Amino acid sequence: MAPVGEILARAKSSIRHPGGAMALLLQKLDDLQARLDEGLLRVAALGQFKRGKSTLLNALLGAPLLPMGVTPVTALPTFIRAGDRTRVRVVLDDEHKSVVQGEGDEVAEIIDLFSSEARNPHNRRRVASVSLDVPSDLLAQGVMLIDTPGVGSTHRHNTTAAEAALAQCDAAIFVLSADPPITEVEVDYLEKIRRLIPRVLFVLNKADLLDRGEQAAAMQFLDSVLKQRAIAAPDGVFPLSARLGLRARLDGDARALEQSGMARLEKALTGDLARGKRAILDVTLRARAIDLLADMRFQAELEYRALLTPDAELRRKAEIFEASVRSFEEERRRLTDFLALDRKRLLRELESETDRVWGEARKEAARLIGEIDQTNVETREARDRIAQALARHFEAALGESVRLVRERMQAAALEHRKRAGALIELARKTAADLLEIAAPPPPNEDVLKLRREPYWSAPEPSLSIIDASASALSRLLPAALRQKRARERLIADTERAALRNVANLDWSLRQNIGDSLRDFERALGERLGGALDSTREALKMAIEKRAARGAAIESAAAEAKGVVEALSGLSQELRAAPLEGAPLC
Known part of the structure; x- marks a missing residue:
């Protein structure tokens, strides 16, 4: 079986004199090849607003870099990859394609200013993209994390970027929470993303708000809904508290991190998911190449x-x-x-x-x-x-x-x-x-x-x-x-x-x-x-x-x-x- 990259190269070389229509298709083929060459496994945090996606990613990164709040906060997708130091780059959609950059203590403030709904309502600042580099063992394994706005909470300019990001994702962390465990809106959204993304990890956030019996009932309800819709969860569901996990990471408390449930999720991301990166990329790109x-x-x-x-x-x-x-x-x-x-x-x-x-x-x-x-x-x-x-x-x-x-x-x-x-x-x-x-x-x-x-x-x-x-x-x-x-x-x-x-x-x-x-x-x-x-x-x-x-x-x-x-x-x-x-x- 030939690798996807080889098949794409052979497809391109077979066309020596493309017309305009074929040239457009060849450009799409080049885009697929670029994704393959990049070699990054793109993992998006998806779900309804107020489920705690940004808090979860902050816990994985070990720092409160992404804006968090009780109302819909994230207005734009943020692309997070490995770097030698923490820095942010914001590209504006103006005639000069202006760039705003910052490092260290400036990062959280810049992200909040340009990507939060409170300080950039309806994307009035005309942000085209937000990218963040962070030193991280998880990201160093070739993983890119994507913080996304909640289901339906983006605006017209931002929705295009968010959906384009979704179409290019290889895996997802679908964030649910205990209040309630899953809604009809989220089930409908899952029906869409599972056609685009081959691997999804399910997280039940805010589990610390439930006692043991309530958590078991929530997990059982979630499991039954997924089975009714024939939505597989091969890794099971990860009950956790992103809020407590972030606090544990900031305090350097390994025991508290384990108790928060974040350690188990991190193990899944750095284990099977990272090791299977090439296989997941192969499935994603092979389907699009067909x-x-x-x-x-x-x-x-x-x-x-x-x-x-x-x-x-x-x-x-x-x-x-x-x-x-x-x-x-x-x-x-x-x-x-x-x-x-x-x-x-x-x-x-x-x-x-x-x-x-x-x-x-x-x-x-x-x-x-x-x-x-x-x-x-x-x-x-x-x-x-x-x-x-x-x-x-x-x-x-x-x-x-x-x-x-x-x-x-x-x-x-x-x-x-x-x-x-x-x-x-x-x-x-x-x-x-x-x-x-x-x-x-x-x-x-x-x-x-x-x-x-x-x-x-x-x-x-x-x-x-x-x-x-x-x-x-x-x-x-x-x-x-x-x-x-x-x-x-x-x-x-x-x-x-x-x-x-x-x-x-x-x-x-x-x-x-x-x-x-x-x-x-x-x-x-x-x-x-x-x-x-x-x-x-x-x-x-x-x-x-x-x-x-x-x-x-x-x-x-x-x-x-x-x-x-x-x-x-x-x-x-x-x-x-x-x-x-x-x-x-």
């Missing part, structure tokens, strides 16, 4: 068959295809119209949903303030109690709204995906039928998915210079009047916080709907354009070669036939290889 070589073979067959077609028939087929192109473009325009109608409908439904959430939030705020004793209205405890209660209310409310919007978007996506897939398949099949070859099925791509998750924003007391002066004077007022004013301020601050969260919900989901539909339309145009251009190019090239006649046609046809045969043989080699050494999730 799909790529199928597309390359289809393009080569288009060119070969076109060269064998007599001149008059070739021109007739070119005219038939161009007539078909006009009908394909018309159908694409109809699909775009359907998308516009769905966008309007989804936005109307969102408006009704946010109105409902706002009404319930005001009722909840009034109820909470009504429960506060008059004499306690001025205390910090009163504000903290309201903030905590509203946080719980909005966490449930935002989760329910996201679920409703996700369901409606998925229902719309199903119809649009069917129409788009049928159109692209028809375009490829039309080309294949004209030239009497078999067309590979179009790739399956996820569309209309949530890009952002709304998050809770706590109430903050408004305080200006005037407020401060008034506050000092208010201490001279009678107690009843002072308490009345304090209650009014508390009501105003609470309603502002509620309105801020409803606005956050509306903005996040409104952007989700718009971004997802635009991305779908763009992807449809690119995929349909690619399918049409590859056939146009094959027909045009054959017509030009036929104009030269004689030996030029025979030479080009012989070369094209050799490419088809070479790619067919290489595809068979790839498919025949056993997938051993890297258990699939």
Whole structure:
């Protein structure tokens, strides 16, 4: 069995005179070869927001370098590899491609400034990438760790980078936690990543919040859900506390590290996973090479068959295809119209949903303030109690709204995906039928998915210079009047916080709907354009070669036939290889 790298090299060398369509495919082949040459096993920390992914990676690194918090914190993926010292490099997406770098004590501050949601909301600083070098025994074994935003919590610019990173990952640490052990959103996400990533380690974080019986019940529940969905966990589940593990690493306490559960995870990462790095890379890249070589073979067959077609028939087929192109473009325009109608409908439904959430939030705020004793209205405890209660209310409310919007978007996506897939398949099949070859099925791509998750924003007391002066004077007022004013301020601050969260919900989901539909339309145009251009190019090239006649046609046809045969043989080699050494999730 030939190594993947050798097969990729042979595939490239078989194509001596690539046209534009084949050149694009060869660029993808070069990208695969670069991944193989790099030799790094890319391991992403994946999961829903607030599960503790960044804390887990900090515990593995032994330092609090990545931003942590109780609200969605990570806004951008951070790529972490071995280095001789700790340093960070941030590349900005501006006209100069500016770079911000730092070392030592500056690192955590720079990462927080550029990659956290709190200090770089919606990626206003226009960060293109964040990379971190850290001295680490784990990373020195050829492992790259990737800190990712939570499921659905990225923004449009960042989602592209996050999904590109996911598509290039070879393994993952899927981080769950005890509150609850696994949700339907996470199960759906797992269904997606297991098609892309051959090896997944499952972590049950925050296990220190559970007693022994509760931990056993959580593990049993998680195991049953994974089995029901036929999601394998060959390494089992790692119950641990990343928070306690980080503290143990900082204190140099080996016993506490063992008790936290982190030592067992580290052993798995530095043991079987690191040792099996080459096998896992082989499985990942072999699967991607199979799909790529199928597309390359289809393009080569288009060119070969076109060269064998007599001149008059070739021109007739070119005219038939161009007539078909006009009908394909018309159908694409109809699909775009359907998308516009769905966008309007989804936005109307969102408006009704946010109105409902706002009404319930005001009722909840009034109820909470009504429960506060008059004499306690001025205390910090009163504000903290309201903030905590509203946080719980909005966490449930935002989760329910996201679920409703996700369901409606998925229902719309199903119809649009069917129409788009049928159109692209028809375009490829039309080309294949004209030239009497078999067309590979179009790739399956996820569309209309949530890009952002709304998050809770706590109430903050408004305080200006005037407020401060008034506050000092208010201490001279009678107690009843002072308490009345304090209650009014508390009501105003609470309603502002509620309105801020409803606005956050509306903005996040409104952007989700718009971004997802635009991305779908763009992807449809690119995929349909690619399918049409590859056939146009094959027909045009054959017509030009036929104009030269004689030996030029025979030479080009012989070369094209050799490419088809070479790619067919290489595809068979790839498919025949056993997938051993890297258990699939």
